[in-house]
Amino acid sequence: MMSYQTTPIAAAPDVAHHEPRAPGIDLLRALAIVTVMLYHLGSHGVALPAWVEHGWMGVDLFFVLSGYLIGWQVLRTVAQGGAPRWGRFLLDRALRILPAYYAVLILYVLLGQGREGGNLQPLWKFVTFMLNLAPDWEHGTAYSHAWSLCVEEHFYWLFPLAVWLLAGRARKRASGRLVGALALAIVAGGMLLRGALWQWRVAPHLAGGDTAAAIGAYVVSLYDPTYARLDGLLLGVMLASVRAFRPAWWTRLLRHPRRLLAAGFLVLFCCMRIDALGPIGALVLFPLVALGCACLLAGALSPATRIGRRQLPGVRTLALLAFSLYLTHKQVYAWLDEWLPQALRAAPLAALPVYALVSLAAAALLYLAVERPELRLRVRMSIKTSARGSGSATPP
Known part of the structure; x- marks a missing residue:
């Protein structure tokens, strides 16, 4: 069901400059990007195992990672009695996301009809991060995976407001309970909202036997919009809240x-048995996937396991390139579809290394040309902030 081409991988924030890299987080980042890349590859004629059709869950894993990392960096400041520097936070997030994101957007504009997905929707939707709130997938799916970045950008805008509303009383009372209660209320509200949207937008198409229209309505109404996809981010914030408070x-x-x-x-595994297009899936699938990913994150963070203490070979590289891979892999797949014969794509043992290596090469180019200079700029900004004697922790 979830083979619709707008399923992306979300960009997870990197670990704060002053903290060492967490091997478990790098492992989950690598797992998320590999899972989603395999999922997208299934629609390019490459024969893959049946479980790959559930690779869309990788984006929810990235949402949980984002919620935890952003939440921890901000909430620990509040727990210590400090005040987050929101201007610095928003600038840091902009420097992390926008350069590479807009660089690839420019590439899509220049490619014209050579871009994957055909037509590009109006640029204002990409520039303002409103693509997931006003999509028109019937007339263009190029760069469609930008919808998940829209969800994350909206989270970056809303999270400071939520923390500001709670922080005043949180320092003297139970901040962790307040954050947890708010998160649970939003998750429950999201379930009810998705249930209503399913009944209104999806059920009539299913009753009429038009599965294609039902899938389209599901993606536009339940899968893409930020208000329906906060579960993973909130589960990550809840983990951070427990750690902080x-x-x-x-x-x-x-x-x-x-x-x-x-x-x-x-x-x-149980989530794989739930029909995403059905009423039960509309209500509980996203919260359950987020819960499963949150359990994986908590387990991977524990130093009591090898994956929580030590980097596995190649994982750090995949984690570093995850954002660039996310931005570029679908266009790389489209190019390879033109260059590789169908016979090769039908042989996964031969096709997988080609798709993987070319995707890694394109991601490495974007990382070296855009991401790494931006990361170094952020490090210099952090050093300057520390040199001024700032007393509050810098958000991620």
């Missing part, structure tokens, strides 16, 4: 990494 709970949680990892994989 209930460190004893956090310590006890990380003592059971194997149970957390097993629970995460079990929940995600």
